[in-house]
Amino acid sequence: LWSSISERFRDHVGEAAWKTWFISITPVMITTDEVVLATPSPLAKERLETKYREVLGTLFSEALGHQVPVRIQVRANESVTFPAEVSAGESRERDLFGSDPNLSRQANSKSRLSSAFDPRYTFEAFVIGSSNRFAHAASLAVAETPAASYNPLFIHGGAGLGKTHLLHAIGNYLRHNYRDKYVKYVSTETFLNEFVDAIQRNKTSDFKARYRECDVLLVDDIQFLQNKEAIQEEFFHTFNYLYGAQKQIVLTSDRSPKAIATLEERLRSRFAMGLITDVQPPDLETRSAILQRKAEDSGFRLDLSIIELIATNITDNIRELEGALTRLSAYSSLNQVPITLDLAQIVLSDLISSTQRLAPRDPREIITVTATFFNTTPVELLGQSRKRPIAIARQIAMYIMRELTELSYPEIGREFGGRDHTTVIHAVQKVQNVMQTSIETFEQVDQLFKLLRDPARQRG
Numbered sequence: 001l002w003s004s005i006s007e008r009f010r011d012h013v014g015e016a017a018w019k020t021w022f023i024s025i026t027p028v029m030i031t032t033d034e035v036v037l038a039t040p041s042p043l044a045k046e047r048l049e050t051k052y053r054e055v056l057g058t059l060f061s062e063a064l065g066h067q068v069p070v071r072i073q074v075r076a077n078e079s080v081t082f083p084a085e086v087s088a089g090e091s092r093e094r095d096l097f098g099s100d101p102n103l104s105r106q107a108n109s110k111s112r113l114s115s116a117f118d119p120r121y122t123f124e125a126f127v128i129g130s131s132n133r134f135a136h137a138a139s140l141a142v143a144e145t146p147a148a149s150y151n152p153l154f155i156h157g158g159a160g161l162g163k164t165h166l167l168h169a170i171g172n173y174l175r176h177n178y179r180d181k182y183v184k185y186v187s188t189e190t191f192l193n194e195f196v197d198a199i200q201r202n203k204t205s206d207f208k209a210r211y212r213e214c215d216v217l218l219v220d221d222i223q224f225l226q227n228k229e230a231i232q233e234e235f236f237h238t239f240n241y242l243y244g245a246q247k248q249i250v251l252t253s254d255r256s257p258k259a260i261a262t263l264e265e266r267l268r269s270r271f272a273m274g275l276i277t278d279v280q281p282p283d284l285e286t287r288s289a290i291l292q293r294k295a296e297d298s299g300f301r302l303d304l305s306i307i308e309l310i311a312t313n314i315t316d317n318i319r320e321l322e323g324a325l326t327r328l329s330a331y332s333s334l335n336q337v338p339i340t341l342d343l344a345q346i347v348l349s350d351l352i353s354s355t356q357r358l359a360p361r362d363p364r365e366i367i368t369v370t371a372t373f374f375n376t377t378p379v380e381l382l383g384q385s386r387k388r389p390i391a392i393a394r395q396i397a398m399y400i401m402r403e404l405t406e407l408s409y410p411e412i413g414r415e416f417g418g419r420d421h422t423t424v425i426h427a428v429q430k431v432q433n434v435m436q437t438s439i440e441t442f443e444q445v446d447q448l449f450k451l452l453r454d455p456a457r458q459r460g
């Protein structure tokens with residue numbers, strides 16, 4: 001994206017001006033409502049502002065599809081303090097590796113297996129629209145040339161808008177095209193838990209080594225660093241180490257670095273050293289395109305009017321768009337009927353009625369309602385019983401929590417008495433599958449959705 005703008009700028013202003021003024025600019029932030037560029041000197045800034053701001057504005061507006069203000073700042077000179085910090089850390093680390101045979105053995109063999117990436121989350125499967133064009137292009141650039149384009153890359157935006165998808169897409173791409181690179185995906189929660197665990201077991205050097213071996217580190221949901229000083233400190237050092245060693249870092253968050261309360265200033269400024277970009281809720285056209293793509297991919301034929309019905313009613317979360325499709329396709333295959341517009345309206349009534357869309361955000365409520373529905377109690381539901389009806393109710397409750405709240409898998413695990421996130425993932429997938437073949441399960445889930453979204457009950 002940046003290089004294409006750079007080229008178009010050259011076409012506009014000619015080779016000489018481009019070389020003098022443009023070549024040294026770096027993008028700092030490209031989001032849907034703001035573009036910030038950095039120049040090496042106040043002189044360059046002044047020049048760009050007086051002579052070229054309009055051209056830049058036009059180029060970015062064209063690329064984005066709407067007007068966006070372009071701000072120019074002088075690049076902060078980080079080179080004074082930053083490399084010093086890194087090299088200190090680095091040499092300390094080298095000593096460690098040199099003197100501790102266990103550590104170096106581990107670093108060389110055991111954990112150098114890249115994370116497993118969800119094969120469905122690829123760049124090819126990602127539908128591009130004006131709401132995510134930059135985030136997609138920046139992610140692709142990072143995957144194509146790790147550590148050579150934007151580093152770190154910081155992607156922020158609301159829940160269900162494709163951040164995790166993009167991280168996995170980078171991982172999948174690297175897996176295929178750079179087999180030798182060690183690529184690690186971690187949610188901030190896992191990073192945090194592993195760190196706490198390492199401290200308790202006196203294994204912090206293993207923990208450090210594991211992260212510092214990465215060629216590419218993908219960290220999801222960094223907003224969870226909020227209010228956690230010790231882990232911010234640890235993350236700061238990991239970040240510096242990797243950055244100093246010219247390794248690629250990609251971060252996501254549900255809000256911008258500015259909006260993460262109690263984020264240490266030094267971390268905030270590290271995040272701003274690369275590129276900050278965002279994903280926004282998709283527009284109607286993109287929502288329809290996503291639905292069409294997902295329906296096609298699963299071999300499910302849907303009339304355009306139904307795509308439109310879903311796309312006009314579900315507007316701000318792509319996960320919910322997918323949820324609607326899953327439900328329709330389950331209904332259709334269970335009842336062996338094609339989906340008509342009328343039928344879609346009935347099956348999705350809770351999703352498309354604005355009064356019912358006030359989804360409960362309270363996980364405890366989901367647990368209580370589900371327990372009652374299955375004639376059991378919250379205590380049993382959260383307990384260890386493996387008796388069939390309870391185990392099934394528990395899995396359905398996990399599935400519903402995933403659909404109706406914005407909680408992550410580890411968070412859901414915690415709501416269920418501290419279960420592991422892999423248990424939750426397994427439960428969600430299982431319910432999704434069973435719903436396609438069992439009318440009973442489909443109807444149970446369907447009724448629970450409607451119960452939980454019932455405005456009368458929500459008021460009472």
Ligand code: ADP
Pocket residue numbers: 121125126127128132157158159160161162163164165166290318319322
């Ligand atoms: P986030 O991490 O931002 O909360 P996810 O990456 O988990 O969101 O996305 C939620 C769901 O929406 C995923 O199944 C993902 O594949 C899908 N999705 C998001 N954006 C797109 C897109 N542009 N094209 C296709 N699918 C998308």
Ligand code: MG
Pocket residue numbers: 163164165220
């Ligand atoms: Mg995510």
